Amino acid sequence: MGQAGRVTTAPPLSPTPRSTVRRGATRARTDRAELYAVLDAGLVGHLAVVLDGAPLVLPTGYGRRGDTLYLHGSTGAASLRAAAGGARVCFTVTHVDGVVYARSAFHHSVNYRCAVVHGVLTPVTDPAERLLGLEALTEQLAPGSWSAARRPDRKELAATAVLALDLAEASVKVRTGPPGDDDADLDRSTWAGVLPLRTVPGEPEPCPLLPAGAQVPARVRNRVLRRLSPSA
Amino acid sequence: MGQAGRVTTAPPLSPTPRSTVRRGATRARTDRAELYAVLDAGLVGHLAVVLDGAPLVLPTGYGRRGDTLYLHGSTGAASLRAAAGGARVCFTVTHVDGVVYARSAFHHSVNYRCAVVHGVLTPVTDPAERLLGLEALTEQLAPGSWSAARRPDRKELAATAVLALDLAEASVKVRTGPPGDDDADLDRSTWAGVLPLRTVPGEPEPCPLLPAGAQVPARVRNRVLRRLSPSA
Numbered sequence: 001m002g003q004a005g006r007v008t009t010a011p012p013l014s015p016t017p018r019s020t021v022r023r024g025a026t027r028a029r030t031d032r033a034e035l036y037a038v039l040d041a042g043l044v045g046h047l048a049v050v051l052d053g054a055p056l057v058l059p060t061g062y063g064r065r066g067d068t069l070y071l072h073g074s075t076g077a078a079s080l081r082a083a084a085g086g087a088r089v090c091f092t093v094t095h096v097d098g099v100v101y102a103r104s105a106f107h108h109s110v111n112y113r114c115a116v117v118h119g120v121l122t123p124v125t126d127p128a129e130r131l132l133g134l135e136a137l138t139e140q141l142a143p144g145s146w147s148a149a150r151r152p153d154r155k156e157l158a159a160t161a162v163l164a165l166d167l168a169e170a171s172v173k174v175r176t177g178p179p180g181d182d183d184a185d186l187d188r189s190t191w192a193g194v195l196p197l198r199t200v201p202g203e204p205e206p207c208p209l210l211p212a213g214a215q216v217p218a219r220v221r222n223r224v225l226r227r228l229s230p231s232a
Numbered sequence: 233m234g235q236a237g238r239v240t241t242a243p244p245l246s247p248t249p250r251s252t253v254r255r256g257a258t259r260a261r262t263d264r265a266e267l268y269a270v271l272d273a274g275l276v277g278h279l280a281v282v283l284d285g286a287p288l289v290l291p292t293g294y295g296r297r298g299d300t301l302y303l304h305g306s307t308g309a310a311s312l313r314a315a316a317g318g319a320r321v322c323f324t325v326t327h328v329d330g331v332v333y334a335r336s337a338f339h340h341s342v343n344y345r346c347a348v349v350h351g352v353l354t355p356v357t358d359p360a361e362r363l364l365g366l367e368a369l370t371e372q373l374a375p376g377s378w379s380a381a382r383r384p385d386r387k388e389l390a391a392t393a394v395l396a397l398d399l400a401e402a403s404v405k406v407r408t409g410p411p412g413d414d415d416a417d418l419d420r421s422t423w424a425g426v427l428p429l430r431t432v433p434g435e436p437e438p439c440p441l442l443p444a445g446a447q448v449p450a451r452v453r454n455r456v457l458r459r460l461s462p463s464a
Binding site: 043044046047048049050053054055056057058059061088089090091092094096098099101102103104105106108110112114116118134138141142145146148149150151152153156160178179181185186188190191192193194195196197198199200201202203204205206207208209210214215216217220223225 | 280282285287290293322324342344350370373374377385392410411420423427429442447448452
């Protein structure tokens, strides 16, 4: 989503008590460009709401424009209805970048990038902004599809809630590198290191209803996933 | 985690009102083996708790033994301390299996498998069960590491909270297959279909402190990730 051009001008993250990373504070990143990079590299985040006093966390797509994250859902979904009433939410995007094998069970870990956003969901009512939000959501999931596919019609728009989440209160944690084994374990013969993981696209599977010989467009065939954080 | 042998004998999921899938009920699966399969294929889940009235969702590792899910964390982590006090939690594991490109923006979607567990975290205090829980956690993240690596010592055990989550109240949703476009859009020239995604390991990166020539063990080199659900 073009975050590279924003790296030098993005304001820093300004942590509040809630978005201050306490555990593993050395893994906290404070650059707003890191937040954008983690969000922009994802397909699905996890939205947590409180429903009847209990937490509920479900995966959902999203899109970003500047410092606004857009979510959407059916106007009939209970979780979104609850969240859209001004209740507080937490939205987390996580990339698992590798398994960290250590010489001790205790120091096994995961290399990851994780963005956590706290805020309230605001229903977007302005028709133009609703379309911009849906464009961001579509392009996050499937770059190029907003131009290629039919845009939402009146009926679809009526059935879709578009919700905005401000990125003001957010934190980013990143772990990279080898295991942090204890010195006393370094003589063990146990292998230690990182098994890097990445998400890769397979062969596109055309819809059975496509005409024979329909070409897979470059936006699908050449898609690249899981862009790394600029500072990774 | 050997779920294949359990498929025929596992009891069905018994949904409560909270774990009954409402949106997209045709995507709900009701076989307990599906729950095991989705959980066993994952590395990291998202744990949601309510902290000071607001939801908080963070990624965390886990391990399964039968109908118990084990989580762990530092005894100093505020989110785990809150959840371990008998408060309700929600734990969700999601696999993104593909991007669904449709002829309309509205019908774009994601192929996925998702397990959602509701319950309370119970601190595990029995020393033997604590070790079994840590073994399950370690093996979920790094199969073979519990045997190969040094086991937790007294100090490490004292610093680690092991928590159990019963799998009694859980739901599973799975989406597979091509887009569900409207008939009126089938004449469009827009490409439609699925771009399958999978997580693959890269070349193992040995710890710089390993002796020269240390061999990468088969448990790391030959690791296979993201096993598909048996019914996918």
